[in-house]
Amino acid sequence: MKPCRKNRETIVWLASGTLESGQASALRDHLARCEGCRGYWEEITSVTRELAAAEPESRIQTSEIFHRRVVAGLRTVTSASLLGNRLPGLRPTFLNWHVALPAIAVLLVIGVIIVARRPEVEVAASAPKDIPAVSGLALDPALAPTIANYQRVANQSLARLDALLTRQGGQTLSPLPVYTASTRPDANGLF
């Protein structure tokens, strides 16, 4: 016989010990009268009995080593979380894209500036070091404007060459003597 449809759920709860006492007594009265419900209750009770009997093995015990490993695990987690708590305000700040995007842009600009200045630095760094220091010579505005002098200064540093050329460019050069047949110093000796 099949159990009454409306009682199936309450029978299961009765068998699993989760039905309220008022409902339970009413259902027991019904079970005494209804064969179908009684049969269903017996089957469910058998299942719950078997479930209870299959309880995990009670003789399994933990060792002291197990406990130590658990405590070590707890300490590791605690120390990790303490480290994480050092910067509690910064983590959400950097996760906010309103802050993160401008920060990334600033970093990019700084990076571009550094890269743009780099070749000059490299040229300065690659200048041969065995050339004697002629700082006075390089900055001497009276240095003769010859290719040899410019090469020596350029070998020291392009910045110095630039400074020298700027200074020399600002100066009004003294007019070079114009040699003619009459003004030539040794003209008298020759002619």
Place this chain on the structure above:
Amino acid sequence: MEIETPEARNFLDLARAGDTEAFGRICRVYEAPLLRRAMTLCGNATLAEDLAQEVLVEAWKSLHRYNGRCRFFTWLCAILLNRCRISFRKRRFRPAFRFGARDGESDLKSLEQLPDQGFPPDEAAEWVEQKTLVWKCIAALPAKQRQVVYLRFYADDSLEGIAAALGCPVGTVKSRLFHALDRLRGMSTIHAQFADLKKKGGAA
């Protein structure tokens, strides 16, 4: 020490305040029962130890989420079931019991290794077989129904406690319990008929 006693509550409060030692003392109480349940679920002593340790560490990390509406052990068991499900998904281990596994093919060595000393050998073997069958049936249930059965019968909590541990209404727990036990009844009937057939076949 039960977590519901005032002394245990004090330890729990200390642990919530960050006292590792207090939580260590709580762990001492629950380690063994938790290991037993882990052993039943995964059927391997080494994996069970790892699983139980992971559960306790996880409980320590999320202790602020324990609201005291269920027994502490029920809460631990809920974490255990969750970890077990995740581990199974990652294929770290196979479930201890697989419904439909061949006779004699059981991954759960613990039961076979630990026969009850009080029983004669044939009764002990029958007891192991019966227990294995029950766990195979539980393993065959849908995950949510399995959780409820597990917490009801092996964490031994009220429906309200189970609902709090699983974060669902009591009505849902009751419904899952009904469907789970009804399903188990069907499996049990099939297995009883199969056992009868085997016996008859053996006698003939």
